[in-house]
Amino acid sequence: MKYAESLDDLLSPEELSKLSGLEFMEAMRDGRLPAPPISRTLNYRLHQIEKGRVVFRGRPGFDFTNPLGSVHGGWYGTLLDSSMACAVQTMVDRGATYTTLEYKINILRPVPIGVEVDSIGIADHVGRSTGVAHGEIRGVADDKLYATGSTTCIVMRLPG
Template sequence: MKDRRIAKSPEDLPKLDEVLSMSGLELMQAMARGEMAGPPIAETLGYTIKSIDDGRAVFAGTPEFKTLNPLGTVHGGWYGTLLDSCMACAVQTKVPQGSTYTTLEYKINIIRPIKLGTPIEAIGTAHHVGRSTGIATGEIRGTEDGKLYATGSTTCIIMKIG
């Protein structure tokens, strides 16, 4: 297994013809293996792919000082971005070759604050992926304490490109 890598410039991102030449599961597994660069947002917000399976995406991360809001707690956008990422990537694993997706809408429920330095997993599970839409749910859980910190749901648009 190669080290996972993050795109450092637009040239590092997967090209559309590359993306469309494989299924969504193949694409996500290639990123997880480090064969294709992952998105820079992962480095910015301090999370990485932990595992990718058919209909499931798990990311791992730990909130850092740079994720705090003015009140000194982890910003809701950090929760939202992690949940959007894991849920949408779970949908991506079900998208056929020649198609792609984008998030149409997502909703999150923050249950409790995450303390700085608390390692978490963001788990996305696809429940339906059809020709035009995908539905998934997600949750953020502490990897050491097992606590549920947030939940989410998403609807994605599936687009046939090729």
């Protein structure tokens, strides 16, 4: 998997405006565009994509723990923000993009270090100015529910 190493590796707003959100996500999945550095840093990757649904797969390591030795809430939040917001992205037309306005997560149980999970984001509504999605973090091996989330995104027009 290729990761963006600098801002020069990312598409300009003009280049991005030529792709629908789904085309953009498919290009990342297929390796035509680099994955974001945050996914390397926090050990998760794009696993599945379809219009309105995105799955990231990840595995927390020791480096992601808090002082109590459990996985830090920021790891759950980053995975859910990524999957939910990218589900919104798959519904955005050419010439538009999105950004997260707010998100909320509920951690139901701790993910043990080294356990592989899927963060599943599903778009509920995407219009001209807002997108709403929900998500779950589930164990790959046992389908155990670890966390849930919801997000609201703003949809914006790109220059070009």
